Amino acid sequence: MIKAEVNVTGTVKRNTGIRTDRNNNPYLSLIMTVCLPDAKQTNHSIDVFVSLPNAHQEDVATYTEGMRISVSGSLDIRKRGEELQFYLTGNLISTENVADLDAIGGTMTFRGHLKKENVYEEKSDKNGHPFIVFSAYSAEKVGESFVSTWVNFMRFPEKDADISTIIPDWMRSKAHMDISGDLQVSSFGGVVRLSCRVKDMQEHVYVQH
Numbered sequence: 710m711i712k713a714e715v716n717v718t719g720t721v722k723r724n725t726g727i728r729t730d731r732n733n734n735p736y737l738s739l740i741m742t743v744c745l746p747d748a749k750q751t752n753h754s755i756d757v758f759v760s761l762p763n764a765h766q767e768d769v770a771t772y773t774e775g776m777r778i779s780v781s782g783s784l785d786i787r788k789r790g791e792e793l794q795f796y797l798t799g800n801l802i803s804t805e806n807v808a809d810l811d812a813i814g815g816t817m818t819f820r821g822h823l824k825k826e827n828v829y830e831e832k833s834d835k836n837g838h839p840f841i842v843f844s845a846y847s848a849e850k851v852g853e854s855f856v857s858t859w860v861n862f863m864r865f866p867e868k869d870a871d872i873s874t875i876i877p878d879w880m881r882s883k884a885h886m887d888i889s890g891d892l893q894v895s896s897f898g899g900v901v902r903l904s905c906r907v908k909d910m911q912e913h914v915y916v917q918h
Contacts, residue, residue, distance in 0.1 A: 713784040715815030719743035737764035745896040753896035777807040817892035821847035839872040864907040879912040
């Protein structure tokens with residue numbers, strides 16, 4: 710499970726349309742192009758599929774191809790083949806004071822499993838402050854098979870606290886966990902990467918009834 714509350718800044722890729730959901734309620738449908746930072750190339754563009762409830766016909770003429778917009782809402786991240794796809798259900802859209810740089814940023818809620826081996830790595834930043842990095846995956850069923858979406862995590866201790874305070878006993882191979890933190894979406898060599906700076910994490914324990 711990966712859920713995110715985000716703000717997305719980008720450009721309308723093509724003209725907007727009105728569609729209806731299964732309950733025949735109209736919603737605004739558009740695609741945003743978002744250029745992500747990429748350490749190995751100039752940039753990498755992705756599409757974000759946006760839907761905004763309670764649409765009106767006059768909205769179609771407002772959000773036209775090439776317009777810079779900023780949209781806040783709930784982001785659904787899905788793995789399809791080797792690619793990540795992004796679906797944003799917006800609650801607020803703006804065309805005023807839009808930042809020059811494209812971005813996807815916000816908060817993430819994650820449920821998944823740690824790696825089998827090399828569960829975490831201890832590092833220090835340029836000021837000598839310790840932190841840990843680790844990766845975890847969330848699995849979803851697509852058709853008859855399961856696909857995994859990986860997220861890279863960083864966790865820092867409280868100021869002047871020892872690094873041991875952020876490495877709980879349950880942090881072991883393939884542990885099941887819940888994490889919340891700050892989401893970052895970037896690219897490396899054209900491959901989209903999800904990263905998160907951890908604010909809170911705990912072991913996920915199944916409760917049997």
